[in-house]
Amino acid sequence: METLRLSGVLPVIQTPFDGEGLLDGDALERELHWILDQGVSGLTTGMVSELLRLTEAERETLGALVISVARERGVLAVLSCGAESTAQTIRYVRRAADLGAHGAMVIPPTTVALDDDATFEYFMDIARATPLALVVQDASGYVGRPLSISLQARLHEELGDQVYFKPEAPPLGQRLTQLREATGGAARAFEGTGGVNLVDGYHRGVVGSMPGAEVCWAVEAMWRALSTGDESRAYRINAYLALLINLQTSLDSYVAVEKHLLWRQGVLEKTVVRGPSGYRLDDGTRDEVDRLLELLQHATYGDE
Numbered sequence: 001m002e003t004l005r006l007s008g009v010l011p012v013i014q015t016p017f018d019g020e021g022l023l024d025g026d027a028l029e030r031e032l033h034w035i036l037d038q039g040v041s042g043l044t045t046g047m048v049s050e051l052l053r054l055t056e057a058e059r060e061t062l063g064a065l066v067i068s069v070a071r072e073r074g075v076l077a078v079l080s081c082g083a084e085s086t087a088q089t090i091r092y093v094r095r096a097a098d099l100g101a102h103g104a105m106v107i108p109p110t111t112v113a114l115d116d117d118a119t120f121e122y123f124m125d126i127a128r129a130t131p132l133a134l135v136v137q138d139a140s141g142y143v144g145r146p147l148s149i150s151l152q153a154r155l156h157e158e159l160g161d162q163v164y165f166k167p168e169a170p171p172l173g174q175r176l177t178q179l180r181e182a183t184g185g186a187a188r189a190f191e192g193t194g195g196v197n198l199v200d201g202y203h204r205g206v207v208g209s210m211p212g213a214e215v216c217w218a219v220e221a222m223w224r225a226l227s228t229g230d231e232s233r234a235y236r237i238n239a240y241l242a243l244l245i246n247l248q249t250s251l252d253s254y255v256a257v258e259k260h261l262l263w264r265q266g267v268l269e270k271t272v273v274r275g276p277s278g279y280r281l282d283d284g285t286r287d288e289v290d291r292l293l294e295l296l297q298h299a300t301y302g303d304e
């Protein structure tokens with residue numbers, strides 16, 4: 001399978017559950033088509049897809065439907081394939097390839113502290129097992145430890161165009177520049193903080209963004225504005241997006257707020273989050289999220 005170039009806005013989808021707490025395939029399919037109707041470049045699964053709370057069968061069902069819809073619509077599909085063992089991760093990556101994914105996103109194991117050499121071998125074993133584009137995710141904003149710049153540069157030296165990066169460890173901008181400098185400007189990275197750092201990241205050479213799906217229309221508008229030199233519009237959108245993302249301080253809060261916003265826009269009928277969850281969306285936060293949604297819509301679309 002040919003390794004395709006990944007770029008643009010690739011939203012990370014949310015996993016809808018029905019009233020019994022089971023994966024709702026019909027609701028998921030409606031969500032996926034709504035996301036693509038916003039003009040984005042493809043679909044991605046990730047941490048906010050609640051992957052770590054899905055059964056193996058559910059995870060495969062989710063990935064198969066994501067890839068099916070992406071193929072139907074002629075867009076990119078990237079599946080998150082991280083697991084706690086090399087063998088399991090390779091199994092997920094190979095299954096993603098069999099289903100027709102264009103890329104696999106992988107985090108290091110979360111239950112063991114690996115040094116740089118062991119982490120390097122983990123990613124290299126995965127890369128050797130697949131021709132897919134490999135997105136190396138530093139998910140240390142949620143779990144695990146930050147990936148060193150030297151480790152990422154070493155991976156790029158070995159894997160070249162096969163590897164992409166999704167840096168999420170602060171300070172984001174500085175680390176992105178350090179990675180680019182360590183690879184002679186060749187490392188290809190995605191902004192991965194909900195779009196809030198996209199303007200800065202664009203100036204530092206990112207090839208796209210992997211935000212949550214709930215306001216992907218705003219991130220897509222920012223990306224297009226930056227690509228056409230309309231920075232004033234990009235900054236205007238970014239101001240309200242930053243206020244919205246500022247309310248989301250943990251993985252569970254991202255999931256809760258994103259599902260509420262999808263419900264608020266008529267995309268999801270239910271906002272069920274699979275527990276246990278360490279966050280509850282209270283009335284005050286919900287009201288503020290709704291106000292910011294309206295302000296973000298106005299900043300993005302104006303009087304259209």
